[in-house]
Amino acid sequence: MTGDLFDPACPTRQLLDRIGDKWTSMLIKVLAEADPPDMGFASLARSAPGISHKMLSQTLKNLCRDGLVARRVEATVPPRVHYSLTDLGRSLDGPLSALRVWAERHMAVIDANRRN
């Protein structure tokens, strides 16, 4: 019992590994603020300027697999696909917002520090 405090399975690290990539948090934010709460693929692409087709697809796939986003296909021609946050996804937006507030308040200082 050496008390090896740091689980390799630290949940926080796992979470940041999951949402810390280039686009995930951005898409969660977009979806959290979407009204109506459903968004199509193209619509998401427009809301996340700079994202590539590939990364949008890949990021959404991961979010769906993790249960943070729900996917609903409308069987029309051409097909429309709707993405929306699940309850789990919405619950994550809370803590993320806290981080956003912090970021909006302090990132300027950090950037200034960094540039010196």
Place this chain on the structure above:
Amino acid sequence: MTGDLFDPACPTRQLLDRIGDKWTSMLIKVLAEADPPDMGFASLARSAPGISHKMLSQTLKNLCRDGLVARRVEATVPPRVHYSLTDLGRSLDGPLSALRVWAERHMAVIDANRRN
């Protein structure tokens, strides 16, 4: 005025770019929970199992540059160096804690989803 909502300079994205790497959030947590609030290099290394010498040094350097961590050198032989969170760094631990709580509560579900 097309209303291009998504700043390429979205603060949240910048923040996650900064703390979303492999070790930063872990070190912030370690330092936030340190008592006394100063930790030496070796002590930090022990608290973050698996971290390489190089990454510890690099991550600390970035944290110092960003103004989240303060570095104090004790001019002894051999020299001891103390790292501690600045006020800014401590203020970040709040929002990070919120994320930690969420992670501890929900990561298991996400992992289960993911493995299906």
Place this chain on the structure above:
DNA sequence: CCGTATCCGTAGGGATACTG
């Protein structure tokens, strides 16, 4: 004891082009 430099593998992510 503290930190940095080098070397190198791997994975994240962009451009592009192609299918249903």
Place this chain on the structure above:
DNA sequence: CAGTATCCCTACGGATACGG
């Protein structure tokens, strides 16, 4: 419109070895 496959390039990060 929605999504996938390929190619390629860079940056993150580990091992190791060396300097204050």
